Amino acid sequence: MRIAFLVGTFPLLSETFIxxxxxxxxxxGHQVDIYADSPDLDKFHGDVEKYQLRDRTYYRPSWSYPHTKVLFKGLGLFLQYFPQNPMVLLRSLNVFEYQKEAYSLRLLYAAIPTLGKQPYDIIHSHFGQWGQKGVNLRKIGAIKGRLITSFHGADVNSPVWYSGGGTYKKLFQFGEKFTVNSNFTGRTSDCFRMSG
Structure with a gap:
């Protein structure tokens, strides 16, 4: 099977479960690709080298502040990668559909490492916010596969992720499967799903 992992920082010493x-x-014997926002290579588990996981990891273009730098760099990325898949990049900028993810260029930046990749059997997102990112990437056509999201607690216990009109509403609507790390996380996730 071809499996994509969507994560935040990789490798991260504290996330040995991933x-x-x-x-x-x-x-x-499965083919695994990892899509991450950033690396943390100061300290990492020996398996990162043993399995040559850096060769399997695709990072979002680096984010730099202030926002004007993000915009100028985003324009350059858009022009550079436009020939590879113009429709994906144009859809990533649809502010009517993706609001802040589009006008902040987060969706454009997230789509860049996925361009030209073959469809996956499974897209496994760790933490709800990366599941939501997986939904958006799939909707714009940047990545293809069945979406599984694993909730780990912080992603359902923080109002940042579930306030403001139901951050996880699309995730529960369009994700295929969900896993949790505890019964408590499962009960909390079910409350969001029913309220969304």
Whole structure:
């Protein structure tokens, strides 16, 4: 199977549960690609080198502030990658559909590493916010596959992620499967799903 992981920082020493899942799938003969926002290579588990996971990891173009730098860099990225998949990049800027994700250029930046990749059997997002990103990337056609989202607690216990009109509403509507790390997280996730 072809499996994509959507995560925030990778590799992250504290998230060995994600690393173990990735290496376990590789050991079973699956093709794994990792899409992350940023690396943390100061300290990392030995399996990162053993499994050559940096060769399997695709990072979003680096984000720099102030926002004017993001805009100018985004314009350059748009022009550079436009020939590869113009419709995906144009859809990533649809502010009517994706609001802040589009006008902040977050969706454009997130789409860049996925361009030209073959469809996946599974897209596995760790934490709800990356599941939401997976929904948006799929909707614009940047990535293809069945979406599984794993909730780990912080993503359902923080009002940042579920306030303001239901951050996870699209995720529960368009995601195929959901896993949780505890019964408490599961009950909390179910409350969001029913209220969305």
């Amino acid at each position: 690393l173990n899942q990735i290496t376990g799938l590789i050991d079973r």
